[in-house]
Amino acid sequence: MFRKLKIIGGTILIYLSISGCGPSKVSQCNELIVTINKGNTLVNAENSFDAATTNQLGGDLEAISQELEALKLEDETLQQFQKDLTQTFKELSQAFVQMSLALKTSTQVEASLEGRKKFNQAKNQLTQAGQQANKVATQKDILLDKLVTYCQDK
Numbered sequence: 001m002f003r004k005l006k007i008i009g010g011t012i013l014i015y016l017s018i019s020g021c022g023p024s025k026v027s028q029c030n031e032l033i034v035t036i037n038k039g040n041t042l043v044n045a046e047n048s049f050d051a052a053t054t055n056q057l058g059g060d061l062e063a064i065s066q067e068l069e070a071l072k073l074e075d076e077t078l079q080q081f082q083k084d085l086t087q088t089f090k091e092l093s094q095a096f097v098q099m100s101l102a103l104k105t106s107t108q109v110e111a112s113l114e115g116r117k118k119f120n121q122a123k124n125q126l127t128q129a130g131q132q133a134n135k136v137a138t139q140k141d142i143l144l145d146k147l148v149t150y151c152q153d154k
Helices: 002-021 024-047 050-068 076-107 114-152
Strands: none
Touching: 024 050, 024 076, 024 114, 050 076, 076 114
């Protein structure tokens, strides 16, 4: 009997020491949320959207997606949030790069019938990319709300 208690007690101690060494759910949540907030700050900080700043924003958001992807999370639910949010930031990045290309094209058209067609195409491309960015941003906000709720649960 005493030997069994000793084995069970030892097993519990080993389990607690192993599980205690890994990062906590709270610290993993914080890592994920801090990185997401960097991306949100980038999007919210831009006041003027010309071709160059929009392209830069697209590149910066791609870097955020890579930073998210590189996080070492152990919690399976957080890993899924990580995967989904990484994809979201990649899609946002692509939308801003598309907007940048459309803005660049719209400023480089010549005053002609062909130029007018290119301008209208660029305008449509800008509208579509903007709509895509809004859709992805909405999805990101929903994911972030779910993440915060998950991280607040004990």
